[in-house]
Amino acid sequence: MAPSATVLSPARGFRAELLRRGGGDAARCFQCATCSSVCDLTTSESAFPRRQMLWAQWGLADRLAGDPSIWLCHQCNDCTARCPRDASPGDAMQVIRALVIEHLGAPGFVARLVGRARTTWPVLLGAPIVFWALYIGLVSGFAVPRTPLVYADLVPVWMIYSVFLPAGAFTLLAAFVGARRTWRAWGEASPRSGGLLAGLAGIVADVLVHRRFQRCEAARPRKNGHLLLLWGFLGALLTTTLLGIQMDVFGLKTPLPQGHYIKLIGNASAVLLVVGLALLVANRTRGQGAGRTRAFDAFFLTLVAMVVLSGVGAELGRLFLPPAAALALYVVHLGTVLSLFLTFPFSKFAHALYRTLAMAHERLASERRPS
């Protein structure tokens, strides 16, 4: 009797999808492992991206979905720069991540909707904006805003909560489902030495200074933009949290005076976001080791840009623009933030979740391994 063997179905499904999404270069890979050799992030225990290239060729979607290594890749593109066959392993890994995010996302139809952002982007961006325009219009009776413009008059806090609390809950639930699925699968494949919190504690410093990203060569210019964006997002998160506490618990009223400490944190975050964003966009347009820009990247970057620019625009517009124009910017801001929330578990944004988990997993798993 022949030993048991893995039954393979080459080419169908996954591979066709890989090709459609722009990862078709992977077919050129002939497994020389130059990519793994030049990668500064790969680990000796599970070297990537050579193995992932092979799995992608064979269309082994389940193996890729259950592989934490794909998240440890920061798409430095050192591999792509040195690949002798122009198989673009960096790009392939990105497309693989996009497909895995879609694969893990629940509910599936939302995942597919976001996954096909190349065609669905007008809906993904437009629908939340239209929703907010209609919602605010209906509540305020389509009144023309007066000067001085006070956003809280037109959009009271309850309206914000009425939308973002359910949206946040949906996002958290969807992210939780995906995260739990992968965390469990990874744990079964390679046992960990401790729990999630221990793992996160072990990597938080790495993440906050982008110690891994620093090791990239081809994509080192991208690291600064990415780091600023991360700090900007964390600052925005802090701003929102502080504001919520101050308003709900201590009855703070908006607009805040320009010298208020929350205002200062918010503005500082905005500056980080704008500069980070500018660096990343410049990086991509100059093609400095960012890899090819697919819909997966373009949609997320556009969304972030719209959130940041409309936010800054609404803040400044309140002071310097006609009220109607400022309000329009505010509506765009609210809409894109809603889109950012809702698409988080299904868009490129999800890498924040999965990469963090994968780094934590790797830390815990490597502690378990006999050295």
Added chain:
Amino acid sequence: MDRVGVFLCTGCDIGSSLDAAKLEGLARSGGAVHVESSPCLCAPDGVASIRKAVDAQTVDGVVVAACSQRHKIEEFRLDPTVAQVERVALREQAVWSHPPKHEDTQALAEDLLRMGVVRAKKMIPAKRCAETLEQTVLVVGGGLAGLQAAQAAADMGNPVVLVESSPALGGWLAGVRELVPSVPPYDRLQPSPLPDLVRSVGADPRVRVLVQSRVSRVSGQPGKFAVEVTGPQGKTEEFAAGAIVQATGARPYDASKLAHLGHGASPDVVTSADLDAMLARGALARPSDGKRPGRIVFVQCAGSRDAGHLPYCSSECCGTSLRQVMAVSKAWPDVECAVLYRDLRAPGHGEHFYRAVQEKSTVMLARGTVEGVTASGGRLSVRMKDSLLGERVEIEADLVVLAVGMVPNSADGEAIRQLRDARKRIEKNESETQRKAAEEVAAALAHHDGTAILNLTYRQGPDLPVLQHGFPDSHFICFPYETRRTGIYTAGALRAPMDPAQAAEDGWGAAMKAVQVISSLERGEAVHPRSGDFACADFFLNRCTQCKRCTEECPFGTIDEDEKGTPFYNPNRCRRCAICMGACPERIISYADYSVDAVASMIKEIEVPDETEEKPRILALLCENDAYPALDDAAMKRATWNPWVRVVPVRCLGSVNVVWVAESLSRGIDGVILIGCKRGDDYQCHFVKGSELAHKRLENIQETLTRLSLEAERVRVLELARNELDRIPVLFDEFAEKLEELGANPLKGF
């Protein structure tokens, strides 16, 4: 030659290293009628002095005591029907490789000069036998290589007869519409040149096409082959041909021997040739149910590179599979193709095509070793181990294509001859044991019965001798298309496994050789590797004992024999290697400029000092094709070697008559070293068998030496490649050390 003149060059350090006056005196006392020195013999003045002496009929034998025979060839070339030239390589053998003004160097030079003078004396004027010969080229086989050969020969102005056994021209590629690309950008299929070629050759008035025909007899020799062809209904016709191109191609390996790969278990396991036939019909359908397969799995190296089947790589099956994958994906873009290979070989520009195939979304090229193919319920399953995934995998398939290798359509002429001989012995039934032995041989060779293709009337068998794996190949770099039958050249997959582009090129190459051999023979000259040599072998048949060694051992089947076994020499088949001369125990075979006597006389001229002088002597017989040029190059690089060595270049190690070895040792020479080309399957011997024969003959002589209470180690036979010049001094030194160990030759002074 009666009137030997010695022309001594004192340039290139010769004059400053040697005592030229002494050499001149030596030449005179050696019997030279004319002795002359020149500071630069190859300069116009020097050359003119030689020509002047020849023109004035002062001399008819010229000893050029200067540089090696491999240099200044044009300057020192004379018409050998008027005067023969002997080159004495003082520069390479003495001056550049030994210390100047040294008594041992001088003694070496003196030996060389005496040897040259005596050899010149022993030469006779050569006779040129030019004649008008048949220009027709016979091409056997109407596949791509044969068609191309026919067209090429016709384009060069030779009439052609093309014989094809099947009813139509085209061969295996007849139904294949598109081939692997041979022009940039090498990434798409290109139309096969075959249909145009079939049309143009068929319509060419210079080419007579005989289909459904076979060659039933070829007798004679190049330039005047008498060919008999048997056509449909047994009708025979005869015509003359000057040269023959055999392009009988190859056939796919018998897939019925590949049961482990599912052949026979399911009709849906087919060969590449079966798939080509399917594609030619434009119908991609499973033989079992006529449905279009969803996934085709190609199994590469099916029965190839496998000791139990074909041990070699056919080099074109990968290209064929890639071509078929491309054709399938072009016509049926939804059909998946997986190619499972051990090593995918896409030489040359094939790499571009391989990459183009690889980028198809429905194509998977995967490495691994296919262990087996099983069929159950209409589905096929291909099991593969050693995949890059690091595990055993199984791939389901609707159609499995076995990419089988190529088996040459050759006939083993020597085996057929042995079979016929054995049957004759059985018939004769001279003794019980002899009959039994013959019966065993006949049984072992029975499968060669009826395989003859050319039906040569040669003594050595009716077809070309084969080399490895049944291919009548030749050394693939140095002498492509050559076979061991002069005037008969092989082209295409018969010669070696190859792809269509190579086969077409082969047709051209073999046709050029065929045209060349006819024109060379018309001038009375030999072909490769002694191109231009027109001195034929001379047989002094009065003393022949009909031992048949010459007829047996000639690598080229030059010599037939009559009823009694007397050799019949066919000069146009001869390559002038003198292997017959080395074989002949009666020493009755000689050439105008090369004979047993001439070399033996040279050996006699080597001065053997007394044992007390402690100056041993070593005779080195070096093959002119590789070892001697390597020695020249070593000297050119100023390598130094043992001063006791006396080098005599020989045409081929196979031309060495054992008498020379015996003569040397009986004269007190301490040892004889023979250096020839590499032998065996990957031989580099320019006469194919010479080096091998020399080894065999000298093994025999070593037994004789032992009987004479001489150490067998005094004779050493070695192989050397052309580029191993650094090894030569080492080989000489090692041999000298061994001889020192053995002590002086006890026959010294007798």
